[in-house]
Amino acid sequence: MNIKILQSEQYIEAINLSEYAFQYKVSKERIEELKERMHQHHIVYGIDEEEKLASKLHLLPHHIYLQGNKWKMGGVAGVATYPEYRRSGHVKALLHHSLCEMREKGMTISMLHPFSVPFYRTYGWELFTNRLITTLKKSDLKRIGNTAGSIKRFTTEEEHPDLTEVYNTYASQFSGMLIRVAYWWKTVVKDMNIAVYYDKAKSPKGYLLYTVKDSKMDVEEFIALDAEARTGLWNFICQHDSMVEEVSLTTHEREPLFFAIDEPRVKAEVKPYFMVRIVDVEEFIANYEWGHTKLAEPLTIHVTDSFAEWNNQSFLFNKKGVKSQKPNKEGVTLTIQSLAALCFGYKSPAELKASGLLDATEEQLNQLEQLIPQSIPYFYDFF
Incomplete structure (x- = not known):
């Protein structure tokens, strides 16, 4: 499946697709404004069928605050497909391609506003904030x-x-x-x-x-x-x-x-409200400020990601810090979604266990509580 970056002459096709998929009309006065915004601030990936735009995804380069620090974030928006091309794997391909591009660009985190929470959970995004x-x-x-x-x-x-x-x-x-x-x-x-x-x-x-x-x-x-x-x-x-x-x-x-x-x-x-995804778990683990100095005993965390295979990794945490480790039977296994919910403060280890989303002993729960600093997640914006 050929995925390309849309050039300026195809922006009007992207606008037309958004109008159809999201059921709104852009006034003539706003079309040029939208085209300029896409040119300046969006990367639009598309898939053509019969030389016409069939599906698209907008990537918005942004930064967010996490633990008071500045992180690169790739915002996903305007994901749309004409009905005759739906269920053809277009969106799945666009999402995977966008994750590869974000990883290449150093965007460790991705965010989006879901039309369907279960749909985007399938691809590794998870809720991280309420309103x-x-x-x-x-x-x-x-x-x-x-x-x-x-x-x-x-x-x-x-x-x-x-x-x-x-x-x-x-x-x-x-x-x-x-x-x-x-x-x-x-x-x-x-x-x-x-x-x-x-x-x-x-x-x-x-x-x-x-x-x-x-x-x-x-x-x-x-x-x-x-x-x-x-x-x-x-x-x-x-x-x-x-x-x-x-x-x-x-x-x-x-x-x-x-x-x-x-x-x-x-x-x-x-x-x-909004969903978040860890794009590159190795970079995320390396830059997140863990409470590892509180650990009395080492803890191994195995991360699983069914959509971004590069994130299937294991990490050993101890008082000195964190390092990659070969998979073994010890430790705690977390999906990429659960890891994001924990690290953004949306859910605690005990809450994930109570939801059936975390299999851990009481000792491991206590270790996770010590390892992940408490925080309050929020997001006021929309894209």
């Missing part, structure tokens, strides 16, 4: 005391370095948050209202991205670096009580705000 969507009624909008700082609103046409500063500080505390570059910020804030909280020293400490329409306020991003900023942003939301009947906030599921409000018993829905 908490909280819906509040007007009667829930009760201020929490006062703060010494202030709120400043911005338009999306203005430069907002304070937004970037706050986001980067916040994002580096989580597993998986996207490192946003200038062009990406433009898509994030488009058509949004922006409100930044400043402390009394005029230092930015938090922000909201939100819309207000038809008596509803949708807070797409609620980011606070400390308790004061959290209170200030909440009080700003409450100031809309004369304009709205309902407020929706999207946050990570451990957001402290909702325990502090006057009536915490609000409608809250947790939704699994």
Whole structure:
């Protein structure tokens, strides 16, 4: 099966395929914008049938935060096939090819938003983060005391370095948050209202991205670096009580705000969101910051990957570090999916065992708990 990188003259075919597969229409005004974005920021792989594009996959080079460090990440998006060519192995071939390309480019991690979780689990991706969507009624909008700082609103046409500063500080505390570059910020804030909280020293400490329409306020991003900023942003939301009947906030599921409000018993829905994949397990193991110094005894981990054969490897962890090891009968066996869920903090070893996804003794469970530092996964973006 011949897979090629689409050139600019085929971008319109890629757009047409997306329109058909995802059932939307791109306006004439936006076509050139999309073609330019593909040219600048996407690598589009395609398979032709009868000299026409039949299937495609977009690879988006990005970086993410993991353990406060910057990692290369390959975003997978726009995977589509015309119905007459489906179930012909096109998508499987494109996914495998993209993993090979990511590995070659040093993208140790891949992420995507799934149309189907079981489909992408088959190819090695796994859920790594949830979203908490909280819906509040007007009667829930009760201020929490006062703060010494202030709120400043911005338009999306203005430069907002304070937004970037706050986001980067916040994002580096989580597993998986996207490192946003200038062009990406433009898509994030488009058509949004922006409100930044400043402390009394005029230092930015938090922000909201939100819309207000038809008596509803949708807070797409609620980011606070400390308790004061959290209170200030909440009080700003409450100031809309004369304009709205309902407020929706999207946050990570451990957001402290909702325990502090006057009536915490609000409608809250947790939704699994994005998926992650370890592209190159050897590079991942070498660069991840393990808690190996806590190990009293060595631990062998065998990694299995049914789709990316280069990841079928074994590793020995001890107090001094980690090294590759020949497969043996000792130790713990983890799928590439389970390893990602553990290392991004989405699931603990005990949770995987309770789910039937990890066969380990109590001693091995304790070793894994010591080996993998606790972290909070989150992802605000979409592609």
